Amino acid sequence: MAKKKTSIKDIAKSLGISITTVSFILNGKAKEKRISEELTLKVEEYIKEVGYKPSHLAQSLRLGKSKVIVFMVEDISNQFFASIARKIEEKAYKSGYKIIYCSTDNDPEKAKALIDTFKVRSVDGFIITPTPALESTVLELLEEEFAVLLFDRWIPSIDCSYVVVENEKSAFEATSHLIQNGCKNIGFITVESDQIQMIDRLQGYGHAMESHGLKKNVFMLPFHNLSEFGASSKIQQYIQKNSDLDGLFFATNYLAFEGLQALNSLKKRIPEDVLLVSFDDHYFFTLFQPNISAIEQPIESIAEKLMEGMLMLLEDDESSKPDYKVTLPNILHIRESSDYKI
Amino acid sequence: MAKKKTSIKDIAKSLGISITTVSFILNGKAKEKRISEELTLKVEEYIKEVGYKPSHLAQSLRLGKSKVIVFMVEDISNQFFASIARKIEEKAYKSGYKIIYCSTDNDPEKAKALIDTFKVRSVDGFIITPTPALESTVLELLEEEFAVLLFDRWIPSIDCSYVVVENEKSAFEATSHLIQNGCKNIGFITVESDQIQMIDRLQGYGHAMESHGLKKNVFMLPFHNLSEFGASSKIQQYIQKNSDLDGLFFATNYLAFEGLQALNSLKKRIPEDVLLVSFDDHYFFTLFQPNISAIEQPIESIAEKLMEGMLMLLEDDESSKPDYKVTLPNILHIRESSDYKI
DNA sequence: TATTTTTGATAAATCCTTTTAGCAAGTTCC
DNA sequence: GGAACTTGCTAAAAGGATTTATCAAAAATA
Numbered sequence: 001m002a003k004k005k006t007s008i009k010d011i012a013k014s015l016g017i018s019i020t021t022v023s024f025i026l027n028g029k030a031k032e033k034r035i036s037e038e039l040t041l042k043v044e045e046y047i048k049e050v051g052y053k054p055s056h057l058a059q060s061l062r063l064g065k066s067k068v069i070v071f072m073v074e075d076i077s078n079q080f081f082a083s084i085a086r087k088i089e090e091k092a093y094k095s096g097y098k099i100i101y102c103s104t105d106n107d108p109e110k111a112k113a114l115i116d117t118f119k120v121r122s123v124d125g126f127i128i129t130p131t132p133a134l135e136s137t138v139l140e141l142l143e144e145e146f147a148v149l150l151f152d153r154w155i156p157s158i159d160c161s162y163v164v165v166e167n168e169k170s171a172f173e174a175t176s177h178l179i180q181n182g183c184k185n186i187g188f189i190t191v192e193s194d195q196i197q198m199i200d201r202l203q204g205y206g207h208a209m210e211s212h213g214l215k216k217n218v219f220m221l222p223f224h225n226l227s228e229f230g231a232s233s234k235i236q237q238y239i240q241k242n243s244d245l246d247g248l249f250f251a252t253n254y255l256a257f258e259g260l261q262a263l264n265s266l267k268k269r270i271p272e273d274v275l276l277v278s279f280d281d282h283y284f285f286t287l288f289q290p291n292i293s294a295i296e297q298p299i300e301s302i303a304e305k306l307m308e309g310m311l312m313l314l315e316d317d318e319s320s321k322p323d324y325k326v327t328l329p330n331i332l333h334i335r336e337s338s339d340y341k342i
Numbered sequence: 343m344a345k346k347k348t349s350i351k352d353i354a355k356s357l358g359i360s361i362t363t364v365s366f367i368l369n370g371k372a373k374e375k376r377i378s379e380e381l382t383l384k385v386e387e388y389i390k391e392v393g394y395k396p397s398h399l400a401q402s403l404r405l406g407k408s409k410v411i412v413f414m415v416e417d418i419s420n421q422f423f424a425s426i427a428r429k430i431e432e433k434a435y436k437s438g439y440k441i442i443y444c445s446t447d448n449d450p451e452k453a454k455a456l457i458d459t460f461k462v463r464s465v466d467g468f469i470i471t472p473t474p475a476l477e478s479t480v481l482e483l484l485e486e487e488f489a490v491l492l493f494d495r496w497i498p499s500i501d502c503s504y505v506v507v508e509n510e511k512s513a514f515e516a517t518s519h520l521i522q523n524g525c526k527n528i529g530f531i532t533v534e535s536d537q538i539q540m541i542d543r544l545q546g547y548g549h550a551m552e553s554h555g556l557k558k559n560v561f562m563l564p565f566h567n568l569s570e571f572g573a574s575s576k577i578q579q580y581i582q583k584n585s586d587l588d589g590l591f592f593a594t595n596y597l598a599f600e601g602l603q604a605l606n607s608l609k610k611r612i613p614e615d616v617l618l619v620s621f622d623d624h625y626f627f628t629l630f631q632p633n634i635s636a637i638e639q640p641i642e643s644i645a646e647k648l649m650e651g652m653l654m655l656l657e658d659d660e661s662s663k664p665d666y667k668v669t670l671p672n673i674l675h676i677r678e679s680s681d682y683k684i
Numbered sequence: 685t686a687t688t689t690t691t692g693a694t695a696a697a698t699c700c701t702t703t704t705a706g707c708a709a710g711t712t713c714c
Numbered sequence: 715g716g717a718a719c720t721t722g723c724t725a726a727a728a729g730g731a732t733t734t735a736t737c738a739a740a741a742a743t744a
Contacts, residue, residue: 119395361695
C-alpha cells in the first residue's frame with residue numbers, strides 16, 4: 001500500500017539515462033552542464049508526470065544544510081513569544097525554512113539539553129531567548145559555526161548577534177510619564193531576575209526617579225511559579241504596606257494582570273487612586289476599564305529583524321564575521337483618559 | 343575552524359575496526375551480534391571520549407523515519423493553540439520527537455501547500471486542525487500512511503483519528519444555565535463557518551432553547567478579519583436592534599472580547615442588564631469585573647490525548663488499522679456572583 | 685583426524701542526492 | 715591529416731548511518 005516514493009534513480013532508470021543528468025536538470029544546471037534541450041524537456045515533462053519531489057533528507061545529508069531553524073523561547077504559550085512565532089513562521093516558510101520551537105522555562109539545564117539535541121539534528125540556525133548561565137553553550141554554538149541570533153535579551157559578555165528593544169529608554173519614558181502626571185511615589189513591581197532586559201527596565205525606572213529627585217520603591221517577586229506563589233496577594237500586601245503609592249509600574253504584563261487583581265481586591269480605583277503603566281502591551285489593556293497604559297514592543301519589527309538577521313547569518317559565506325545587532329524602539333501607549341489625570 | 347563532526351566511520355578507523363561493529367555496539371546489539379565484551383567496552387569508552395553523537399539526518403534517511411511531527415493549527419499565536427503547543431512540545435520531546443509548527447489561517451490553499459511541503463520533508467506525523475475543503479488532502483496523507491490526528495474539529499466524511507471536545511453538549515449546558523437564571527431571550531453570537539465545532543456549538547444552543555420553548559436568536563459575523571471588520575461595532579448594532587436581549591452566548595472567546603467592548607460602549611451592565619457566557623475560557627475572564635462565565639476546554643487533557651494518540655499511530659506496526667477517536671468533556675465555569683442573579 | 689558448530693567480526697548494499705572528474709564522438713583549426 | 719576543442723552525457727565518490735549476508739578461525743563433535 002505504502003506508495004514508495006519515486007527517487008531520482010527511478011527516473012533515471014525509467015528514461016534510460018544517468019542519475020547525474022537528471023540531477024543537473026532538476027537543479028537548473030542543464031544549460032551550464034550542456035544537457036541538450038531535447039533531453040531536458042523530456043526529463044522535465046516526465047518529472048511533472050510522476051510528480052517527483054526530491055528528498056530533503058538526502059539533500060540535507062549531502063549538502064550539510066537542513067533548512068531548519070530552532071526557535072527557542074522561554075515559553076511558547078506566552079502571548080508575546082507566540083505572536084513572534086507566528087510572524088517568524090510566515091517569513092521563514094517564504095524562504096524555504098522550517099521552524100522547530102521549544103521552551104526553556106528559563107531553565108539553563110533544559111536549554112542546554114535542548115541545544116544539544118538540536119546540534120545533532122543538524123539544524124542550521126538558532127533564535128534564542130537565552131536563559132541565565134548560557135554563555136558557554138552559546139559560545140560553543142558560535143564556534144561550531146551555527147547561525148545564532150539572540151532576542152528579547154542578549155548576553156553582554158559575548159559577541160553574538162541579537163535583536164532587542166530599548167528597555168531602559170522606554171522604562172525611563174513611562175516612569176517620566178507617571179511623574180509628569182503628578183505621581184510622587186511610584187512603585188516598580190518586577191521579578192527577581194538577572195536577565196538583562198529586566199535589569200534595564202529597572203534602571204530606566206531608577207534613572208527617571210533619580211532625575212526628578214524621587215525615592216525609588218522596588219518590589220521584587222520571586223521568579224518561579226508566579227501565580228501559584230500567590231503573586232496577586234503578595235502585591236496586595238505590598239500595596240497595603242506602602243499606602244502612599246500613587247503610581248505603579250509593572251515590569252511585565254503578567255505582573256500587571258496580577259496587580260490589577262490586587263488593586264481590585266483593595267478597591268483601589270484607577271486612575272483616581274493610582275496611575276498604572278506596564279511593560280509589554282496586551283489586547284487586554286484596551287479592554288479593561290479603564291484602559292491601561294502600556295509599552296508595546298514592536299512585534300512585527302522584531303520578527304522581521306529576526307528573520308532578516310537569521311537569513312543574513314545563514315547565507316553568509318563563512319568568510320566575513322557576520323554581525324547583526326539591532327535595538328528597536330517601543331511604543332508607549334498612554335491610555336488613561338485625560339479628564340482623570342491627577 | 344568548523345569542527346568536523348566525528349562520524350561512525352572515523353571511530354571505526356581510529357580503532358582499526360569495522361563500521362558495522364561500531365554500529366552494532368551503538369545500537370545495543372553487541373550481545374546479540376556476538377561482539378566480545380572486551381571490544382564493546384573499548385568502543386563505548388572511545389565514543390564517550392570523543393563525544394560522538396550519531397547524525398539524525400543519516401539515520402532518518404536510512405530508516406525512513408524522521409521523528410518529526412507537524413503541528414498545524416489555524417493560528418499558532420492564538421492563546422488556545424499556543425497553550426496546546428506548549429504541552430505537546432513537552433511530551434513530544436520526552437519521546438524523542440521534534441515539533442515543527444505552522445499556521446493555516448484556515449485557508450485551504452495554504453494548508454495544502456504546507457502539507458505538500460512537509461510530505462517531502464519526510465515528517466512522520468501530522469496533528470492538524472483541518473481547514474474547510476481538506477478532505478482529499480487528508481485522505482492522501484492517510485493513503486501514504488502518514489500518522490494523522492485531527493483536533494479541535496474533525497472531518498465527518500472520512501475515517502481519521504481525532505481528539506475533540508463535547509461542543510454540542512457544553513453549549514447546551516451553558517445555554518441551559520442562562521435559561522435557569524432567568525434569561526428568556528438569549529442571543530448566540532458566532533461567525534459564519536462550516537467548521538464542525540462551530541456548527542455543534544450552535545446546535546447545542548439551539549436544542550437548549552427549543553427544549554425550553556424559547557426563540558432562537560443567532561447573530562453571525564463574517565469569518566475573516568474580525569477586528570478589522572469592526573466586529574465590536576457590528577455586535578453593538580446587533581444588541582441595539584435586539585433591545586430585549588437578556589443573555590448572550592459567545593461562540594468563542596475572541597467574540598466575547600469584542601462583545602465586552604460593545605456592551606461597554608452601550609453602558610450595559612453585567613449581570614444586571616445581561617448575562618454572559620463564552621466558549622473557550624480565558625485568563626482574562628477571571629480578571630474582568632465582573633468575572634465572565636465560560637466553557638473551558640481541557641487543554642492539558644487535549645494535549646495529553648494528542649500525544650498519546652500520535653505515538654500510538656506512529657508506533658503502530660503497519661499491521662492494524664489504528665483508530666484513535668477521543669471526545670473530551672469541557673468544564674463550565676459559572677462566575678457571576680450569585681447575588682447578582684436575575 | 686576430519687567434520688560440524690560456534691565465535692567474533694566485517695564487506696557491501698542501501699537510503700537519496702550532489703558534484704567532480706572524465707570519456708567518447710563530433711568539430712574546428714592549421 | 716592530426717592536434718585541440720566542444721558537445722553531451724555519465725561513473726563514481728561522498729555524506730552518515732543500518733543491516734544482511736558472509737567469512738575465517740577456533741572450538742566442539744564424531
